[in-house]
Amino acid sequence: MAEEGLIVTGDPGEAHTVVLNTCSFIGPAREESHGAIRELVERKQKGDLGAVVVAGCLVQRYKGTLARQYPDVDVFAEISDYRELAKSIKRISRGESHQRYLEGPGLREPKREGARLLATPGSYAYLRISHGCDHTCSFCAIPSIRGKHRSKRPAAVLEEAEELIGAGVKELVVVAEDSTAWGRDFGMELPSLIEGLANLDGDARIRVMYAYPNRFPWDLAPLLADHPKVVPYLDIPIQHAATNTLRAMRRAGSGDQVRKILDRLRSEVPNLTLRTTVLLGFPGETDEDAAQVADLVRDYGLSRVGAFTYSPEEGTPGYDLEGSVPEDVAIARRDAVLAARDDELAKTQTAAIGTEVEILVDEPPDPDQGFVVGRAATDAPEVDMVTFAHAPDAEVGDRIMVRIDSVDDEQNWIGAAVENGARPSPEPAR
Ligand code: SF4
The missing domain is CATH 3.80.30.20 (tm_1862 like domain)
Structure with missing residues (x-):
């Protein structure tokens, strides 16, 4: 999309067109996808949003039925060619006519499809x-x-x-x-x-x-x-x-x-x-x-x-x-x-209290208190725990040593950056 000259934002609130990437492999995922479509359609009806594009597995699985169900959605795209999708969105942004349903070209070839623009924090x-x-x-x-x-x-x-x-x-x-x-x-x-x-x-x-x-x-x-x-x-x-x-x-x-x-x-x-x-x-x-x-x-x-x-x-x-x-x-x-x-x-989270753990900084320090959000080796993004660490000088992508002081209600670690910290020695989280 960036190669097509579109400006990509991670904040749906500031976008003219929102592309929703859906999931459909189990009932709750489908419900979540439908809920998100309804929310976007409502925003479009209120005039808060220019266009809604629904892409991904839900479209692939339910084909035309979805298009009939949501007449206000501008484009449906199966698991398709990213370039075609980008072209359609460009046409929408120019107010030009465009295809409403993009069929997938068959199984995606296991090859690269152009450069990546990161949607993740960068770390x-x-x-x-x-x-x-x-x-x-x-x-x-x-x-x-x-x-x-x-x-x-x-x-x-x-x-x-x-x-x-x-x-x-x-x-x-x-x-x-x-x-x-x-x-x-x-x-x-x-x-x-x-x-x-x-x-x-x-x-x-x-x-x-x-x-x-x-x-x-x-x-x-x-x-x-x-x-x-x-x-x-x-x-x-x-x-x-x-x-x-x-x-x-x-x-x-x-x-x-x-x-x-x-x-x-x-x-x-x-x-x-x-x-x-x-x-x-x-x-x-x-x-x-x-x-x-x-x-x-x-x-x-x-x-x-x-x-x-x-x-x-x-x-x-x-x-x-x-x-x-x-x-x-x-x-x-x-x-x-x-x-x-x-x-x-x-048990594992509490056992780390008092030890020093290396974290990768995923989010910059908040301006009020200087806490970053990071993750230790024990935690994958989005599915595991995070560490909130007082580290006002840290930047996204830094690896810093953090002394763990406590855990919050969701078992995330809370601590503070230590200068010249020793290498960590806590038990691995199992
Ligand atoms: S993706 Fe493959 S391995 Fe994973 S649950 Fe489905 S069929 Fe099984």
Whole structure:
């Protein structure tokens, strides 16, 4: 869009045209997307906004029905060619006629599509390494929306990373639908890419998200343990801990295998912070099955956990399964897991009080009190905790040592920058 001469802002309040990137893979995501569309349409009707563009997965999945549902939306764009989208928006900004519905050109090629303009604060950037997924988890609509797995070539990923590092990015957050599968379509494995990224010039660190547990590429372990530029953090979505439920979900591996993978990660990467996500209330799940998830959270001291209730998705094999779990039961099971998580989280966060932790500054000092918002290695952007640190002289992208003084109600750390701070020595958050 910037290449088309449009001025891009992260503040919808000051934009003439808002582009809403939607998500549709589960019911709550769809509800959130519809709520956001309604809000934008209302703003347009009041005259606060010039035009509304709805893009992304919701459009891809529901095609024309969405266009009929929201006559006041100016453009709908499937997961499409960014350049076409930018051209349409330019035509809108000039008051010219434009196509209202942009069909996707088919599955996106796993290649770069022009330079990046960062939508993140500048201290970190997401780096997509592949598109799509070859797994067939029975609850998941993503492969039908995003297609089969296609890896980006290493040269393309490294070039994009170099550009981002050159623009001042200090943390590259590696994302994909299934990052574990990267490279297998051309005989490579994820660790070689991660090592290549970590060995680029500059001081950006690499954080790996969305690693499917089975066929885990174990050469990643020494990089996580020892490479100074690979964050000792791994997001590994396990979805469940009970063999019955994993089988019904068509996930590879059993409850025992999940535990073995976590054991091996713990032993090969002693300083690792593990993050995972789990799904409760899948058809056929019993109280005992659900209890195994909470037990696993306690047994492994998992403090970074997202827990969700199952949402039956049309077009997925899970949709018609018998043994559906009532919503209130699923919510109670999820809450039990979250309660176990919160206990572990409180322990890890409180244990750091009095220690010094290095954080990456994501937001500049607030003008009143001089507190920055940053993150330690233990926390990924947007999904984990942040650290509020008194550091009036710090800038976005700085790495500063912070003495942790307390935790707030949401278990974020609160502290102050220390000058010439010693290297940190707290226990890793588990
Ligand atoms: S691995 Fe993830 S994206 Fe792929 S089908 Fe399973 S849940 Fe969906």
